[in-house]
Amino acid sequence: MAEFVEDTQPLHPDYPLPDVDDPVMRPFWDGARDGRLMQQRDRLTGAVVWPPKPLYCKGGDRFEWFEASGKGRIYTWVVAHEPFLPAMRHLLPHIMVVVDLAEGARIVGHMVGCTPEAMRFDMPVRVVFKRLTERVTLPVWRPER
Amino acid sequence: MSDGLDRDLFRRIQDKVAVVGIGHLPFAKDIGRPISDTAVEAIQLALNDAGLEGEDVDGMSMLEMEATHEVSIARRLGVRQLTWWDKISYGGGASSATLMHAAAAVASGLATVVTCHRARNRGSRASRPWSQERVLVRDDKALHTPWGLIRPVDVIGMWAHRHMHEYGTTREHLGNVAIAARRHAQRNPFAMMRGRPLDMDTYLAGRVIGYPLTFYDCCLETDGALACVVTSVERARDLRQKPVLIHSVAQASGPNPVHLANYNNSPGMETTSRWCAELLWKRSLLGPRDMGCAQIYDAFTPLVVMGLEDYGFCKRGEGGPFTEGGRIEIGGTLPVLTSGGGLSEAYVHGFNLLLEGVRQIRGTSVNQVPECAATLVTGASGVATSAVVLRGQ
Numbered sequence A: 001m002a003e004f005v006e007d008t009q010p011l012h013p014d015y016p017l018p019d020v021d022d023p024v025m026r027p028f029w030d031g032a033r034d035g036r037l038m039q040q041r042d043r044l045t046g047a048v049v050w051p052p053k054p055l056y057c058k059g060g061d062r063f064e065w066f067e068a069s070g071k072g073r074i075y076t077w078v079v080a081h082e083p084f085l086p087a088m089r090h091l092l093p094h095i096m097v098v099v100d101l102a103e104g105a106r107i108v109g110h111m112v113g114c115t116p117e118a119m120r121f122d123m124p125v126r127v128v129f130k131r132l133t134e135r136v137t138l139p140v141w142r143p144e145r
Numbered sequence B: 001m002s003d004g005l006d007r008d009l010f011r012r013i014q015d016k017v018a019v020v021g022i023g024h025l026p027f028a029k030d031i032g033r034p035i036s037d038t039a040v041e042a043i044q045l046a047l048n049d050a051g052l053e054g055e056d057v058d059g060m061s062m063l064e065m066e067a068t069h070e071v072s073i074a075r076r077l078g079v080r081q082l083t084w085w086d087k088i089s090y091g092g093g094a095s096s097a098t099l100m101h102a103a104a105a106v107a108s109g110l111a112t113v114v115t116c117h118r119a120r121n122r123g124s125r126a127s128r129p130w131s132q133e134r135v136l137v138r139d140d141k142a143l144h145t146p147w148g149l150i151r152p153v154d155v156i157g158m159w160a161h162r163h164m165h166e167y168g169t170t171r172e173h174l175g176n177v178a179i180a181a182r183r184h185a186q187r188n189p190f191a192m193m194r195g196r197p198l199d200m201d202t203y204l205a206g207r208v209i210g211y212p213l214t215f216y217d218c219c220l221e222t223d224g225a226l227a228c229v230v231t232s233v234e235r236a237r238d239l240r241q242k243p244v245l246i247h248s249v250a251q252a253s254g255p256n257p258v259h260l261a262n263y264n265n266s267p268g269m270e271t272t273s274r275w276c277a278e279l280l281w282k283r284s285l286l287g288p289r290d291m292g293c294a295q296i297y298d299a300f301t302p303l304v305v306m307g308l309e310d311y312g313f314c315k316r317g318e319g320g321p322f323t324e325g326g327r328i329e330i331g332g333t334l335p336v337l338t339s340g341g342g343l344s345e346a347y348v349h350g351f352n353l354l355l356e357g358v359r360q361i362r363g364t365s366v367n368q369v370p371e372c373a374a375t376l377v378t379g380a381s382g383v384a385t386s387a388v389v390l391r392g393q
Helices: A026-033 A086-091 B007-011 B035-050 B070-077 B095-108 B139-143 B152-167 B171-185 B200-204 B273-283 B301-310 B351-362
Strands: A004-006 A038-042 A063-067 A071-080 A094-101 A106-110 A124-131 A137-143 B017-024 B059-063 B084-088 B113-121 B208-211 B223-232 B244-252 B293-295 B374-378 B385-391
Touching: A026 A038, A026 A063, A026 A137, A071 B152, A094 B152, A106 A137, B007 B273, B017 B035, B017 B095, B017 B351, B035 B070, B035 B113, B035 B223, B059 B070, B059 B095, B084 B095, B095 B113, B095 B223, B095 B244, B095 B351, B095 B374, B095 B385, B152 B208, B152 B301, B171 B200, B171 B301, B223 B351, B244 B273, B244 B351, B273 B301, B273 B385, B293 B351, B351 B374, B351 B385
Parallel strands: A004 A124, B059 B084, B059 B113, B293 B374
Antiparallel strands: A038 A063, A071 A094, A071 A124, A071 B208, A094 A106, A124 A137, B017 B223, B017 B244, B113 B223, B244 B385, B374 B385
């Protein structure tokens, strides 16, 4: 069962919300809203394609979206301090991560339920879903228990 | 050639086109003028330096992420007619690229005298990156900014942190870069950090901006306008300055690139500079050992450590130790950022590094490397980038 989390503060008007109607990225954002981490792969080779490609490009009929395991490892991270964007200032110190997904892609995210002191390279993490608005849900990461 | 590179074709550009004029306005925290205005004066200064007039110019290549117009700049300069122009984006990646495009235009006969410039106002707080995020985030930005990864210091910090983990790069190594740049700036009358020396204790005590990077790892925020003038070596013979030849030049995005949070180039998360360097040295008759000094793009100190590796001055992972023992300072085997760079002279998307490269070949730098026959100037690692090898005649 997917785990959903809420932000601790109401959404700031200047929050950099993604365009979830982007034709290429829409399956990713639709999936996140339903608590599923979606990835794109080549159905013949099984190779994960990230960032995803439009289906009209050469060989695009071979691409398919699938639900990833939601497991990954921390490849690298940073901990932001002031000055930070006002929409996320309440999150400081804010741990942003690059995660190597079990399926092979490398994606950007941020941690929840973790202190800077607890962070380790190659640490196992699992996806949780942070609802920002009715339409926008962010896949974020929590240490694997 | 088996690598698919047509070297004969590049020979039509190599050493056939020269930088013949440079100019810039004094750098400032608040220059008080729009870039549509400062660009014109910077180009005028470069034309004066070359001994050319506005009416000699027919081409313009600018590093641009705002909205100034070639035609308006050209009109104010007294250009009769522009017959070739282009704009190159990608911020710190693009300074050397303006020279590449200009060189191609001159070598092919599409233009005869091309100005290259960057004017940028970034000193004031109103220009913080998130002030542009009032609308929905689209395209590549949607892959990172919704999680808060928007400050360049954090984008680069991701690389730096992994590099420290994998290769044992230390805070002191990064400090060596900051201190070298600051030391070089002390002799530069235009450097924003002149009169403000930096030692290792102060460096290490800098406040954390985005762990693992701290205050002194970050470049300045500066208003500035800089330009150079490019023409054929034949034309250069009649001009005022010793011509500085464009020997090799390259642009590269790396494979599977993402704008800014570009972590998908390779399994080892190498930066775009690795691919730019590969092409640059293939086109070049010179190699890293022939460089008298190097202006390695320095929005943040780890970019210099990684750039030393990417451009072949040392092996991967050895960029940290390479900074030790004064090696990258004046008097060392490879002085870097001899004007102070983005860390201590001015941060203008690296265009100041280009001008310093020209001065080193002319022999007019305030930190002149003796008998500097060739030098490397690079753009930002991380974004789609560019680099150039300049040499004397």
